[in-house]
Amino acid sequence: MSAVPIAATSRIGLHPLISRADDDDPDVVVVGRAEIGEFIELPAAYGEAIKLLLDGLPVGAVEQRLEAEQDVELDVAELVEALTELGFVASVDGRPVPDPAAGAPGGHFPGLTARHVSWIFGGPMKLLWLLVAGAGLVTLVTRPDLLPHYEDFFWGEYVGLTILVNTVLVSVSISVHEMMHLTAARSLGVPGRIGFGTRLHNLVVQTDVTAVWGAPRRSRYRVYLAGMAWDLFLMASLTLLVAHTALPPLAKALFQAWTLAVLLTIPFQLQVYMRTDLYYVLRDLLRTRNLFEDGLAYARFLRERTIARLRRRPCPAEDPTVDLPPRERRSTRIYSVFLVAGATISLTAFAAFTAPIAIATLVRAITAIAGGFQGGPVLLALDAGLLVLIEGSIQALFVVTFVRGHRHWSRWRRSAVQQA
Numbered sequence: 001m002s003a004v005p006i007a008a009t010s011r012i013g014l015h016p017l018i019s020r021a022d023d024d025d026p027d028v029v030v031v032g033r034a035e036i037g038e039f040i041e042l043p044a045a046y047g048e049a050i051k052l053l054l055d056g057l058p059v060g061a062v063e064q065r066l067e068a069e070q071d072v073e074l075d076v077a078e079l080v081e082a083l084t085e086l087g088f089v090a091s092v093d094g095r096p097v098p099d100p101a102a103g104a105p106g107g108h109f110p111g112l113t114a115r116h117v118s119w120i121f122g123g124p125m126k127l128l129w130l131l132v133a134g135a136g137l138v139t140l141v142t143r144p145d146l147l148p149h150y151e152d153f154f155w156g157e158y159v160g161l162t163i164l165v166n167t168v169l170v171s172v173s174i175s176v177h178e179m180m181h182l183t184a185a186r187s188l189g190v191p192g193r194i195g196f197g198t199r200l201h202n203l204v205v206q207t208d209v210t211a212v213w214g215a216p217r218r219s220r221y222r223v224y225l226a227g228m229a230w231d232l233f234l235m236a237s238l239t240l241l242v243a244h245t246a247l248p249p250l251a252k253a254l255f256q257a258w259t260l261a262v263l264l265t266i267p268f269q270l271q272v273y274m275r276t277d278l279y280y281v282l283r284d285l286l287r288t289r290n291l292f293e294d295g296l297a298y299a300r301f302l303r304e305r306t307i308a309r310l311r312r313r314p315c316p317a318e319d320p321t322v323d324l325p326p327r328e329r330r331s332t333r334i335y336s337v338f339l340v341a342g343a344t345i346s347l348t349a350f351a352a353f354t355a356p357i358a359i360a361t362l363v364r365a366i367t368a369i370a371g372g373f374q375g376g377p378v379l380l381a382l383d384a385g386l387l388v389l390i391e392g393s394i395q396a397l398f399v400v401t402f403v404r405g406h407r408h409w410s411r412w413r414r415s416a417v418q419q420a
Contacts, residue, residue, distance in 0.1 A: 008060030013091035018214035037210030107191030136236025155253035160386035177227035183224035273342030
Protein backbone atom coordinates (compact mmCIF):
# COMPACT_ATOMS: atom_id res chain seq x y z
CA MET A 1 0.00 0.00 0.00
CA SER A 2 1.47 3.35 -1.04
CA ALA A 3 2.47 5.67 1.80
CA VAL A 4 0.29 8.76 2.26
CA PRO A 5 1.83 11.72 4.15
CA ILE A 6 -0.04 12.55 7.35
CA ALA A 7 0.18 16.12 8.63
CA ALA A 8 -1.34 17.81 11.65
CA THR A 9 -3.88 19.48 9.36
CA SER A 10 -4.79 16.24 7.56
CA ARG A 11 -8.43 15.18 7.63
CA ILE A 12 -8.94 11.44 7.54
CA GLY A 13 -11.85 9.70 5.84
CA LEU A 14 -12.59 6.31 7.37
CA HIS A 15 -14.61 3.42 6.05
CA PRO A 16 -17.72 2.50 8.07
CA LEU A 17 -16.32 0.95 11.24
CA ILE A 18 -17.77 -1.04 14.12
CA SER A 19 -16.69 0.07 17.58
CA ARG A 20 -17.75 -1.49 20.87
CA ALA A 21 -16.46 -1.93 24.37
CA ASP A 22 -14.47 -5.09 25.02
CA ASP A 23 -16.42 -7.90 26.68
CA ASP A 24 -13.96 -8.24 29.56
CA ASP A 25 -12.07 -4.96 29.88
CA PRO A 26 -13.97 -1.63 29.98
CA ASP A 27 -10.73 0.22 29.21
CA VAL A 28 -10.41 -1.54 25.85
CA VAL A 29 -12.47 -1.09 22.69
CA VAL A 30 -12.88 -3.42 19.72
CA VAL A 31 -12.73 -1.62 16.37
CA GLY A 32 -13.18 -3.30 13.03
CA ARG A 33 -14.39 -3.18 9.48
CA ALA A 34 -17.05 -5.76 8.69
CA GLU A 35 -16.44 -5.87 4.92
CA ILE A 36 -12.93 -7.26 5.32
CA GLY A 37 -13.41 -9.05 8.64
CA GLU A 38 -10.54 -7.16 10.27
CA PHE A 39 -10.85 -6.32 13.98
CA ILE A 40 -8.39 -5.00 16.54
CA GLU A 41 -8.41 -4.25 20.26
CA LEU A 42 -7.26 -0.80 21.33
CA PRO A 43 -7.08 1.20 24.55
CA ALA A 44 -10.21 3.30 25.02
CA ALA A 45 -8.28 6.52 24.28
CA TYR A 46 -7.48 5.27 20.78
CA GLY A 47 -11.14 4.44 20.28
CA GLU A 48 -12.00 8.03 21.20
CA ALA A 49 -9.38 9.26 18.73
CA ILE A 50 -11.01 7.25 15.96
CA LYS A 51 -14.41 8.68 16.91
CA LEU A 52 -13.03 12.22 16.66
CA LEU A 53 -11.50 11.43 13.26
CA LEU A 54 -14.90 10.18 12.11
CA ASP A 55 -16.37 13.49 13.30
CA GLY A 56 -14.08 15.25 10.82
CA LEU A 57 -11.46 16.72 13.12
CA PRO A 58 -7.94 17.02 11.67
CA VAL A 59 -5.13 14.96 13.17
CA GLY A 60 -3.63 17.79 15.23
CA ALA A 61 -6.99 18.83 16.66
CA VAL A 62 -7.65 15.24 17.76
CA GLU A 63 -4.34 15.16 19.64
CA GLN A 64 -5.12 18.49 21.32
CA ARG A 65 -8.65 17.41 22.29
CA LEU A 66 -7.44 14.18 23.89
CA GLU A 67 -4.69 15.93 25.77
CA ALA A 68 -7.08 18.58 27.08
CA GLU A 69 -9.99 16.30 27.99
CA GLN A 70 -8.27 13.05 28.99
CA ASP A 71 -4.71 14.18 29.76
CA VAL A 72 -3.46 11.65 27.19
CA GLU A 73 -0.75 12.25 24.60
CA LEU A 74 -1.26 10.18 21.46
CA ASP A 75 0.57 10.14 18.16
CA VAL A 76 -2.57 10.20 16.03
CA ALA A 77 -0.55 10.29 12.80
CA GLU A 78 0.99 6.95 13.77
CA LEU A 79 -2.48 5.63 14.60
CA VAL A 80 -3.71 6.69 11.15
CA GLU A 81 -0.79 4.88 9.50
CA ALA A 82 -1.69 1.70 11.39
CA LEU A 83 -5.37 2.07 10.43
CA THR A 84 -4.30 2.55 6.81
CA GLU A 85 -2.38 -0.74 6.86
CA LEU A 86 -5.49 -2.45 8.27
CA GLY A 87 -7.64 -1.10 5.44
CA PHE A 88 -9.74 1.18 7.66
CA VAL A 89 -8.77 4.47 5.99
CA ALA A 90 -10.70 5.54 2.87
CA SER A 91 -9.01 8.87 2.15
CA VAL A 92 -6.48 11.40 3.40
CA ASP A 93 -7.25 15.04 2.67
CA GLY A 94 -9.70 13.89 0.04
CA ARG A 95 -7.21 11.63 -1.74
CA PRO A 96 -8.46 8.02 -1.93
CA VAL A 97 -6.41 5.32 -0.26
CA PRO A 98 -6.18 1.87 -1.95
CA ASP A 99 -8.94 -0.32 -0.55
CA PRO A 100 -8.05 -3.98 0.22
CA ALA A 101 -11.76 -4.84 -0.13
CA ALA A 102 -11.86 -3.69 -3.75
CA GLY A 103 -12.47 -6.68 -6.01
CA ALA A 104 -12.88 -9.06 -3.08
CA PRO A 105 -16.03 -11.21 -3.06
CA GLY A 106 -18.76 -9.72 -0.92
CA GLY A 107 -21.03 -11.47 1.52
CA HIS A 108 -23.91 -13.61 0.36
CA PHE A 109 -27.48 -12.28 0.48
CA PRO A 110 -26.50 -8.65 1.17
CA GLY A 111 -30.16 -7.63 0.93
CA LEU A 112 -31.02 -9.81 3.90
CA THR A 113 -31.26 -7.54 6.94
CA ALA A 114 -32.03 -7.92 10.62
CA ARG A 115 -35.55 -6.68 9.90
CA HIS A 116 -36.14 -9.75 7.70
CA VAL A 117 -34.76 -12.47 9.97
CA SER A 118 -34.77 -11.31 13.59
CA TRP A 119 -38.12 -13.06 14.18
CA ILE A 120 -36.41 -16.43 13.64
CA PHE A 121 -34.50 -15.89 16.88
CA GLY A 122 -37.33 -14.33 18.85
CA GLY A 123 -39.25 -15.74 21.80
CA PRO A 124 -42.10 -17.46 19.86
CA MET A 125 -39.68 -19.38 17.63
CA LYS A 126 -37.55 -20.41 20.60
CA LEU A 127 -40.70 -21.74 22.28
CA LEU A 128 -41.64 -23.66 19.13
CA TRP A 129 -38.14 -25.14 18.98
CA LEU A 130 -38.35 -26.26 22.60
CA LEU A 131 -41.77 -27.83 22.07
CA VAL A 132 -40.68 -29.76 18.96
CA ALA A 133 -37.38 -30.87 20.50
CA GLY A 134 -39.11 -31.91 23.72
CA ALA A 135 -41.84 -33.80 21.85
CA GLY A 136 -39.20 -35.60 19.78
CA LEU A 137 -37.32 -36.63 22.91
CA VAL A 138 -40.49 -37.91 24.61
CA THR A 139 -41.34 -39.87 21.47
CA LEU A 140 -37.97 -41.60 21.47
CA VAL A 141 -38.36 -42.49 25.15
CA THR A 142 -41.79 -44.01 24.57
CA ARG A 143 -40.89 -45.52 21.19
CA PRO A 144 -37.31 -46.81 21.52
CA ASP A 145 -37.76 -48.69 18.23
CA LEU A 146 -37.43 -45.29 16.52
CA LEU A 147 -33.93 -44.70 17.90
CA PRO A 148 -31.53 -44.32 14.95
CA HIS A 149 -29.75 -47.52 13.92
CA TYR A 150 -27.03 -48.05 11.36
CA GLU A 151 -29.37 -50.21 9.29
CA ASP A 152 -31.56 -47.14 8.71
CA PHE A 153 -28.89 -45.89 6.32
CA PHE A 154 -29.44 -48.77 3.88
CA TRP A 155 -33.08 -48.21 2.93
CA GLY A 156 -32.66 -49.46 -0.65
CA GLU A 157 -31.39 -52.54 -2.42
CA TYR A 158 -28.80 -50.69 -4.50
CA VAL A 159 -25.95 -49.12 -2.54
CA GLY A 160 -25.06 -46.50 -5.14
CA LEU A 161 -28.62 -45.22 -5.39
CA THR A 162 -28.96 -45.27 -1.61
CA ILE A 163 -25.80 -43.20 -1.14
CA LEU A 164 -26.88 -40.76 -3.86
CA VAL A 165 -30.24 -40.08 -2.21
CA ASN A 166 -28.71 -39.93 1.27
CA THR A 167 -26.08 -37.50 -0.02
CA VAL A 168 -28.80 -35.27 -1.43
CA LEU A 169 -30.69 -35.33 1.89
CA VAL A 170 -27.55 -34.51 3.87
CA SER A 171 -26.67 -31.74 1.41
CA VAL A 172 -30.07 -30.16 2.00
CA SER A 173 -29.69 -30.23 5.77
CA ILE A 174 -26.09 -28.95 5.60
CA SER A 175 -27.18 -26.11 3.32
CA VAL A 176 -29.87 -25.05 5.78
CA HIS A 177 -27.38 -25.51 8.65
CA GLU A 178 -24.99 -23.02 7.05
CA MET A 179 -27.84 -20.73 6.04
CA MET A 180 -28.86 -20.62 9.69
CA HIS A 181 -25.36 -19.41 10.60
CA LEU A 182 -25.60 -16.72 7.95
CA THR A 183 -29.15 -15.78 8.98
CA ALA A 184 -28.10 -15.49 12.62
CA ALA A 185 -25.24 -13.22 11.56
CA ARG A 186 -27.54 -11.08 9.45
CA SER A 187 -29.90 -10.74 12.43
CA LEU A 188 -26.99 -8.94 14.13
CA GLY A 189 -26.19 -6.84 11.07
CA VAL A 190 -23.10 -8.90 10.28
CA PRO A 191 -22.20 -10.04 6.72
CA GLY A 192 -21.38 -13.66 5.95
CA ARG A 193 -20.26 -15.83 3.09
CA ILE A 194 -20.86 -19.56 2.55
CA GLY A 195 -18.24 -21.74 0.86
CA PHE A 196 -16.28 -24.97 0.99
CA GLY A 197 -13.36 -25.64 3.32
CA THR A 198 -11.32 -28.49 4.79
CA ARG A 199 -10.78 -29.70 8.35
CA LEU A 200 -7.93 -32.24 8.43
CA HIS A 201 -9.19 -34.92 5.99
CA ASN A 202 -12.79 -33.68 5.96
CA LEU A 203 -14.50 -31.63 3.28
CA VAL A 204 -16.84 -29.15 4.96
CA VAL A 205 -19.26 -26.40 4.06
CA GLN A 206 -18.51 -23.33 6.15
CA THR A 207 -19.84 -19.84 6.72
CA ASP A 208 -17.33 -17.03 7.12
CA VAL A 209 -18.75 -14.69 9.78
CA THR A 210 -15.48 -13.15 10.94
CA ALA A 211 -17.24 -9.81 11.30
CA VAL A 212 -19.25 -11.26 14.20
CA TRP A 213 -16.39 -9.96 16.36
CA GLY A 214 -18.23 -6.67 16.11
CA ALA A 215 -21.04 -8.11 18.23
CA PRO A 216 -20.89 -8.72 22.00
CA ARG A 217 -19.92 -12.21 23.15
CA ARG A 218 -23.44 -13.09 24.30
CA SER A 219 -24.80 -12.38 20.81
CA ARG A 220 -22.04 -14.34 19.09
CA TYR A 221 -23.29 -17.60 20.63
CA ARG A 222 -26.44 -17.23 18.54
CA VAL A 223 -24.36 -17.37 15.36
CA TYR A 224 -22.22 -20.29 16.53
CA LEU A 225 -25.15 -22.48 17.66
CA ALA A 226 -27.75 -21.64 15.01
CA GLY A 227 -26.69 -24.51 12.73
CA MET A 228 -26.82 -27.19 15.42
CA ALA A 229 -30.16 -25.83 16.61
CA TRP A 230 -31.49 -26.48 13.11
CA ASP A 231 -30.04 -30.00 13.12
CA LEU A 232 -31.82 -30.86 16.38
CA PHE A 233 -35.07 -29.31 15.15
CA LEU A 234 -34.91 -31.30 11.91
CA MET A 235 -34.21 -34.62 13.66
CA ALA A 236 -37.05 -34.03 16.13
CA SER A 237 -39.45 -33.09 13.33
CA LEU A 238 -38.59 -36.16 11.27
CA THR A 239 -38.99 -38.39 14.33
CA LEU A 240 -42.44 -36.93 15.04
CA LEU A 241 -43.52 -37.42 11.43
CA VAL A 242 -42.40 -41.05 11.41
CA ALA A 243 -44.06 -41.76 14.77
CA HIS A 244 -47.34 -39.92 14.42
CA THR A 245 -48.27 -39.78 10.73
CA ALA A 246 -49.33 -42.46 8.24
CA LEU A 247 -46.35 -42.25 5.92
CA PRO A 248 -45.74 -44.62 2.99
CA PRO A 249 -43.03 -47.18 3.83
CA LEU A 250 -40.51 -45.57 1.48
CA ALA A 251 -41.05 -42.09 2.94
CA LYS A 252 -40.69 -43.50 6.46
CA ALA A 253 -37.45 -45.24 5.51
CA LEU A 254 -36.09 -42.07 3.90
CA PHE A 255 -36.95 -39.95 6.93
CA GLN A 256 -35.23 -42.41 9.25
CA ALA A 257 -32.17 -42.45 7.01
CA TRP A 258 -32.18 -38.65 6.99
CA THR A 259 -32.39 -38.55 10.79
CA LEU A 260 -29.43 -40.91 11.07
CA ALA A 261 -27.37 -38.92 8.56
CA VAL A 262 -27.95 -35.65 10.43
CA LEU A 263 -27.20 -37.34 13.75
CA LEU A 264 -23.82 -38.47 12.42
CA THR A 265 -22.82 -34.84 11.85
CA ILE A 266 -23.15 -33.99 15.57
CA PRO A 267 -19.98 -35.83 16.75
CA PHE A 268 -18.00 -33.84 14.20
CA GLN A 269 -19.03 -30.61 15.93
CA LEU A 270 -17.66 -32.01 19.21
CA GLN A 271 -14.18 -32.26 17.72
CA VAL A 272 -13.08 -28.88 19.04
CA TYR A 273 -9.46 -29.55 18.07
CA MET A 274 -10.70 -28.39 14.67
CA ARG A 275 -12.55 -25.14 14.01
CA THR A 276 -16.05 -26.58 14.36
CA ASP A 277 -19.15 -24.77 15.63
CA LEU A 278 -18.50 -25.84 19.22
CA TYR A 279 -14.85 -24.80 18.93
CA TYR A 280 -15.99 -21.19 18.56
CA VAL A 281 -18.28 -21.61 21.56
CA LEU A 282 -15.32 -22.98 23.56
CA ARG A 283 -13.08 -20.14 22.39
CA ASP A 284 -15.47 -17.53 23.71
CA LEU A 285 -16.22 -19.42 26.92
CA LEU A 286 -12.48 -19.51 27.66
CA ARG A 287 -12.20 -15.77 26.89
CA THR A 288 -9.54 -16.36 24.24
CA ARG A 289 -9.13 -14.55 20.95
CA ASN A 290 -7.16 -16.93 18.69
CA LEU A 291 -7.38 -20.23 20.55
CA PHE A 292 -6.70 -22.53 17.58
CA GLU A 293 -3.90 -20.44 16.09
CA ASP A 294 -2.21 -19.80 19.43
CA GLY A 295 -2.64 -23.44 20.49
CA LEU A 296 -1.09 -24.65 17.24
CA ALA A 297 1.77 -22.18 17.58
CA TYR A 298 2.43 -23.38 21.15
CA ALA A 299 2.41 -27.03 20.00
CA ARG A 300 4.99 -26.17 17.35
CA PHE A 301 7.08 -24.41 19.98
CA LEU A 302 6.98 -27.51 22.21
CA ARG A 303 8.10 -29.62 19.25
CA GLU A 304 11.02 -27.30 18.53
CA ARG A 305 11.98 -27.20 22.20
CA THR A 306 11.88 -30.99 22.50
CA ILE A 307 14.05 -31.44 19.40
CA ALA A 308 16.50 -28.83 20.71
CA ARG A 309 16.79 -30.60 24.07
CA LEU A 310 17.38 -33.95 22.41
CA ARG A 311 20.15 -32.37 20.37
CA ARG A 312 21.39 -30.46 23.43
CA ARG A 313 21.08 -27.15 21.68
CA PRO A 314 19.35 -23.88 22.59
CA CYS A 315 15.73 -23.73 21.48
CA PRO A 316 15.54 -21.57 18.32
CA ALA A 317 11.92 -20.56 18.98
CA GLU A 318 10.30 -18.44 21.66
CA ASP A 319 7.16 -19.36 23.59
CA PRO A 320 4.34 -17.67 21.60
CA THR A 321 2.06 -17.57 24.66
CA VAL A 322 4.25 -15.50 26.98
CA ASP A 323 2.57 -12.24 25.98
CA LEU A 324 -0.95 -13.55 26.55
CA PRO A 325 -2.85 -12.71 29.75
CA PRO A 326 -2.34 -15.42 32.41
CA ARG A 327 -5.82 -16.90 32.07
CA GLU A 328 -5.65 -16.99 28.27
CA ARG A 329 -2.12 -18.40 28.38
CA ARG A 330 -3.21 -21.26 30.64
CA SER A 331 -6.26 -22.07 28.49
CA THR A 332 -4.20 -22.00 25.30
CA ARG A 333 -1.55 -24.35 26.65
CA ILE A 334 -4.13 -26.87 27.86
CA TYR A 335 -6.02 -26.64 24.57
CA SER A 336 -2.83 -27.31 22.59
CA VAL A 337 -2.61 -30.75 24.24
CA PHE A 338 -6.15 -31.62 23.12
CA LEU A 339 -5.43 -30.18 19.68
CA VAL A 340 -2.42 -32.40 19.09
CA ALA A 341 -4.03 -35.49 20.66
CA GLY A 342 -7.32 -35.05 18.81
CA ALA A 343 -5.71 -34.41 15.44
CA THR A 344 -3.37 -37.39 15.92
CA ILE A 345 -6.22 -39.75 16.82
CA SER A 346 -8.38 -38.48 13.98
CA LEU A 347 -5.67 -38.84 11.34
CA THR A 348 -4.65 -42.25 12.68
CA ALA A 349 -8.25 -43.49 12.52
CA PHE A 350 -8.51 -42.16 8.98
CA ALA A 351 -5.33 -43.94 7.91
CA ALA A 352 -6.22 -47.20 9.71
CA PHE A 353 -9.93 -47.46 8.92
CA THR A 354 -11.56 -44.79 6.77
CA ALA A 355 -9.04 -44.77 3.94
CA PRO A 356 -8.80 -48.60 3.65
CA ILE A 357 -12.61 -48.91 3.69
CA ALA A 358 -12.90 -46.27 0.97
CA ILE A 359 -10.22 -47.96 -1.14
CA ALA A 360 -11.79 -51.41 -0.70
CA THR A 361 -15.21 -50.01 -1.64
CA LEU A 362 -13.74 -48.39 -4.73
CA VAL A 363 -12.01 -51.64 -5.77
CA ARG A 364 -15.26 -53.61 -5.37
CA ALA A 365 -17.18 -51.00 -7.33
CA ILE A 366 -14.66 -51.06 -10.17
CA THR A 367 -14.80 -54.87 -10.15
CA ALA A 368 -18.60 -54.73 -10.44
CA ILE A 369 -18.35 -52.26 -13.31
CA ALA A 370 -15.85 -54.49 -15.11
CA GLY A 371 -18.14 -57.46 -14.52
CA GLY A 372 -20.97 -55.59 -16.20
CA PHE A 373 -18.90 -55.23 -19.36
CA GLN A 374 -18.19 -58.98 -19.27
CA GLY A 375 -21.80 -60.10 -19.07
CA GLY A 376 -22.43 -59.61 -15.35
CA PRO A 377 -25.51 -57.93 -13.80
CA VAL A 378 -26.02 -54.58 -15.57
CA LEU A 379 -27.95 -52.97 -12.71
CA LEU A 380 -25.19 -53.79 -10.24
CA ALA A 381 -22.63 -52.31 -12.62
CA LEU A 382 -24.66 -49.14 -13.03
CA ASP A 383 -25.10 -48.92 -9.26
CA ALA A 384 -21.36 -49.31 -8.74
CA GLY A 385 -20.69 -46.65 -11.37
CA LEU A 386 -23.02 -44.28 -9.54
CA LEU A 387 -21.14 -44.95 -6.30
CA VAL A 388 -17.78 -44.21 -7.94
CA LEU A 389 -19.19 -41.02 -9.46
CA ILE A 390 -20.52 -39.73 -6.13
CA GLU A 391 -17.47 -40.55 -4.02
CA GLY A 392 -15.08 -39.48 -6.76
CA SER A 393 -16.79 -36.10 -7.07
CA ILE A 394 -16.60 -35.54 -3.31
CA GLN A 395 -12.91 -36.44 -3.17
CA ALA A 396 -12.14 -34.28 -6.20
CA LEU A 397 -13.91 -31.35 -4.55
CA PHE A 398 -11.87 -31.95 -1.39
CA VAL A 399 -8.60 -31.84 -3.35
CA VAL A 400 -9.58 -28.64 -5.19
CA THR A 401 -10.71 -26.96 -1.96
CA PHE A 402 -7.58 -28.06 -0.10
CA VAL A 403 -5.25 -26.76 -2.82
CA ARG A 404 -7.07 -23.43 -2.99
CA GLY A 405 -6.95 -23.05 0.77
CA HIS A 406 -3.24 -23.86 1.00
CA ARG A 407 -1.77 -21.93 -1.91
CA HIS A 408 0.48 -20.14 0.57
CA TRP A 409 2.33 -23.44 1.08
CA SER A 410 3.45 -23.54 -2.55
CA ARG A 411 4.37 -19.85 -2.49
CA TRP A 412 6.44 -20.38 0.66
CA ARG A 413 8.23 -23.36 -0.90
CA ARG A 414 8.99 -21.45 -4.11
CA SER A 415 10.33 -18.58 -2.02
CA ALA A 416 12.47 -20.96 0.02
CA VAL A 417 13.93 -22.49 -3.15
CA GLN A 418 14.72 -19.06 -4.60
CA GLN A 419 16.41 -17.94 -1.39
CA ALA A 420 18.41 -21.15 -1.21
